[in-house]
Amino acid sequence: MHIPDGFIDIPTSLAFAGLSASGIALSLKGAKSSLDEKTAPLAGLTATFIFAVQMLNFPVAAGTSGHLLGGALAAVLVGPWAASLALTVVLLMQALLFADGGLSALGLNIFNMSFLGVWVGYAIFIIVKKLLPKNKSSISVAAFLAGLISVPCAAAGFVLQYAIGGTATFSITQVLTAMLGTHILIGIGEGFITALAVGAVMATRSDLVYGYKGTTQILETRVRE
Amino acid sequence: MKKQNIFLIVGFAISIFLAGVISNYASSSPDGLEKVAGDIGFLKDAKEHANADKLLADYGVKGIENERLSTGAAGVIGVIATAGVSTGLFLVLRRKNGANK
Numbered sequence: 001m002h003i004p005d006g007f008i009d010i011p012t013s014l015a016f017a018g019l020s021a022s023g024i025a026l027s028l029k030g031a032k033s034s035l036d037e038k039t040a041p042l043a044g045l046t047a048t049f050i051f052a053v054q055m056l057n058f059p060v061a062a063g064t065s066g067h068l069l070g071g072a073l074a075a076v077l078v079g080p081w082a083a084s085l086a087l088t089v090v091l092l093m094q095a096l097l098f099a100d101g102g103l104s105a106l107g108l109n110i111f112n113m114s115f116l117g118v119w120v121g122y123a124i125f126i127i128v129k130k131l132l133p134k135n136k137s138s139i140s141v142a143a144f145l146a147g148l149i150s151v152p153c154a155a156a157g158f159v160l161q162y163a164i165g166g167t168a169t170f171s172i173t174q175v176l177t178a179m180l181g182t183h184i185l186i187g188i189g190e191g192f193i194t195a196l197a198v199g200a201v202m203a204t205r206s207d208l209v210y211g212y213k214g215t216t217q218i219l220e221t222r223v224r225e
Numbered sequence: 226m227k228k229q230n231i232f233l234i235v236g237f238a239i240s241i242f243l244a245g246v247i248s249n250y251a252s253s254s255p256d257g258l259e260k261v262a263g264d265i266g267f268l269k270d271a272k273e274h275a276n277a278d279k280l281l282a283d284y285g286v287k288g289i290e291n292e293r294l295s296t297g298a299a300g301v302i303g304v305i306a307t308a309g310v311s312t313g314l315f316l317v318l319r320r321k322n323g324a325n326k
Binding site: 001002003004005006007028031032035036037038039040041042043044045046047048049051052053055056057058059060063064065066067082085086089090092093094095096097098099100102103155158166167168170174175178179182183185186204205208 | 228229232233236237239240241243244247248250251252253254255256257258260261262264265266267270271272273274275276277279281282283284299300302303304306307308310311312313314315316318319321
């Protein structure tokens with residue numbers, strides 16, 4: 001999913017770098033209010049864990065692999081603002097230290113993975129959680145679907161960028177079909193890893209999980225009513 | 226606070242283990258985007274990364290001949306660096322939050 005230099009032209013890359021920079025500025029503001037002395041270290045650990053798991057490519061189809069993006073996972077664990085920042089730190093590390101993801105493509109990659117992946121994942125999580133009974137296993141199901149859907153959406157972000165500023169001129173429909181087909185498969189892996197990791201934190205420290213805290217607060221309000 | 230520390234230490238240890246050891250068992254097939262780019266025909270547009278010859282490029286430590294050790298060491302360095310930068314950032318943000326209130 002990490003776009004190298006050369007796929008997307010420089011003007012488009014710069015435009016998305018601007019969008020991503022604005023997103024980071026908003027996230028820095030948004031994250032401040034959601035971080036306390038318990039959740040700030042958890043947000044750091046979330047970024048660390050995502051870096052580690054992004055190294056673990058799993059096979060999805062003949063000659064193709066995928067790895068966790070982690071946007072939905074981070075959003076469920078620490079909320080969307082801190083999640084975007086966590087993913088951005090991971091992408092910066094990968095591009096600067098490990099030559100993974102082009103430097104000129106950094107804004108493109110941050111847009112797709114730190115913002116699209118995180119916010120789509122978060123939105124799906126919230127919607128599914130609302131539709132299901134309020135218990136711990138619903139959190140895992142919502143996390144699975146959030147992970148699953150966030151990946152093809154991040155892939156669609158690339159197709160959008162390719163449509164605007166792709167250096168080669170292949171049919172957009174062809175690129176879209178191929179990207180979605182492959183990334184729905186990767187999304188299934190993403191869903192399982194997201195549900196597993198969220199489930200593990202829920203089993204040990206459910207009090208830390210941002211996406212679960214909301215649930216208990218809603219319950220409390222209802223009791224008071 | 227103690228329970229919190231145990232949780233963080235276990236999480237960090239799992240991350241070190243995944244990046245340092247399990248990373249050697251990861252699939253080396255091209256990822257989704259690379260595969261699509263190759264199939265459709267725009268993979269050749271990819272330029273070599275500006276940092277391609279740096280110390281940690283492509284998740285290996287330059288100069289370590291053994292591939293397992295090289296990948297594992299790069300993973301461990303990445304985990305420590307990510308933990309340091311991200312935890313530092315979030316702690317600073319939290320402190321600012323406290324100062325504003």
